[in-house]
Amino acid sequence: MSKSKTCKSKTPGKVLGVRPAFSSILVEHLSPQEVMGSVLTLSETADVGTPQAYVLAIGPGLDQTKLGFEVGDRVIVQGNFVPMPKPEGQTRPLGVVEVHNIKAVLEE
DSSP: OOOOOOOOOOOOOOOOOOOOOTTEEEEEEOOHHHHHTSOOOOOTTOOOSSOEEEEEEEOTTSOGGGSSOOTTOEEEEOSOOEEEOOOTTOOSOEEEEEGGGEEEEEOO
């Protein structure tokens, strides 16, 4: 006979951090202004090129030696992502993407 875990309802607290699960990658999205390297005010719908982000964490189900990128790399992200809540002190939006959504690593 197996025991099942029960979860008591809790009041959500402050988000202190986000960790990607299995084969997901946590990224920090750059704003269009950061990508353009400008202080111009841009509309959110302005087409400024490819979306870019920094890799913050790599899920434990991925072999990091075979990915071609690592934590801290600036990457081009294409496709869907799951928006994440911002931990305290976080200013840029966070998202979780799958490995196939990272298309290139930018050399800085």
